[in-house]
Amino acid sequence: MAARGPSARVVMNRRAMNEVEAAIADGIVDLGRAVIEAGDPPDAAPYGQGLVTRGGVLVYYNGGKVAGWGEDGRQPKKPRSFKVAAMRGITAAIGWGFPGRFQEFGTVHHGAQPFFVRAFNAVGRLSTQIMRPSVSARLKRLAGGLG
Amino acid sequence: MTGILTAPMLPTIPAVIAELRAGATGALVANRVRGGEPAPRTDTDPGDARGPGEYIAFVVVVGLDTPPHPRLPIQRSIIGVSCYGVTFQNASAIFGAVVQDLHGEGERVKSNGLGVYISHIEGGGEQETDPDTKQPVVRATIRLRATAQAVT
Numbered sequence: 461m462a463a464r465g466p467s468a469r470v471v472m473n474r475r476a477m478n479e480v481e482a483a484i485a486d487g488i489v490d491l492g493r494a495v496i497e498a499g500d501p502p503d504a505a506p507y508g509q510g511l512v513t514r515g516g517v518l519v520y521y522n523g524g525k526v527a528g529w530g531e532d533g534r535q536p537k538k539p540r541s542f543k544v545a546a547m548r549g550i551t552a553a554i555g556w557g558f559p560g561r562f563q564e565f566g567t568v569h570h571g572a573q574p575f576f577v578r579a580f581n582a583v584g585r586l587s588t589q590i591m592r593p594s595v596s597a598r599l600k601r602l603a604g605g606l607g
Numbered sequence: 608m609t610g611i612l613t614a615p616m617l618p619t620i621p622a623v624i625a626e627l628r629a630g631a632t633g634a635l636v637a638n639r640v641r642g643g644e645p646a647p648r649t650d651t652d653p654g655d656a657r658g659p660g661e662y663i664a665f666v667v668v669v670g671l672d673t674p675p676h677p678r679l680p681i682q683r684s685i686i687g688v689s690c691y692g693v694t695f696q697n698a699s700a701i702f703g704a705v706v707q708d709l710h711g712e713g714e715r716v717k718s719n720g721l722g723v724y725i726s727h728i729e730g731g732g733e734q735e736t737d738p739d740t741k742q743p744v745v746r747a748t749i750r751l752r753a754t755a756q757a758v759t
Contacts, residue, residue, distance in 0.1 A: 564671070566669055566689070567738055568645050568691070568737050569739045571669075572669040577748075
């Protein structure tokens with residue numbers, strides 16, 4: 461499915477950010493996307509049905525959504541336990557939907573098959589390189605404008 | 608051999624299980640701190656995972672990721688702890704005991720020579736139910752910095 465453009469609310473929320481904050485928010489989307497793409501959720505027959513199939517990234521600024529990305533082109537829903545209303549600054553959620561949590565930690569009848577932490581650790585140490593394309597050019601442009 | 612280690616990397620899960628059993632957690636769950644999965648049902652024991660009305664408190668410790676440091680003989684272990692309780696309050700109380708036992712615990716050397724620099728609770732605390740038995744469970748994510756080999 462083709463990705464849609466940002467919603468009016470996202471556009472409005474982004475206007476509240478300065479250029480540096482917007483660059484960092486977009487860099488975080490790139491970082492989250494790299495984590496999702498590096499992750500390898502366990503699957504089993506019937507493939508793609510009822511198991512972890514879709515990862516995504518959501519970025520909020522002062523409680524308002526400013527960016528997002530989903531593996532299938534759709535924006536993921538915000539997890540209920542991820543409370544952003546009172547959060548200040550940039551906050552992000554990166555992960556897979558239901559039942560990823562049960563795959564990661566296991567259940568009483570199902571052993572843990574961790575995939576998220578592994579992907580996050582592998583990608584996290586490359587965060588500077590991953591965020592650089594989104595962030596550095598805009599910061600340079602900003603610095604040039606100031607000079 | 609030109610690797611960093613001169614012996615197999617030491618596991619961290621047994622150390623965490625031993626510390627939880629010896630601490631406040633063990634007292635709350637009658638030492639039912641398991642590695643990897645709950646105690647299975649046998650002919651004489653119904654096991655840890657029981658149905659509604661028969662819940663018992665227990666803890667399951669699983670390794671999520673334990674990459675060795677690229678250049679030093681240390682490891683950064685991320686461990687998942689599932690605190691199963693009889694009620695949601697009980698599950699949260701067990702989570703609290705896990706925090707008491709491990710959060711901010713500094714240097715110690717275990718009986719097998721594993722040196723632990725520090726352990727922290729990185730996340731968790733949400734109340735949920737197990738999808739199979741509907742038993743209340745609260746999960747914790749622990750980060751442990753430890754030696755990869757025995758400290759002599």
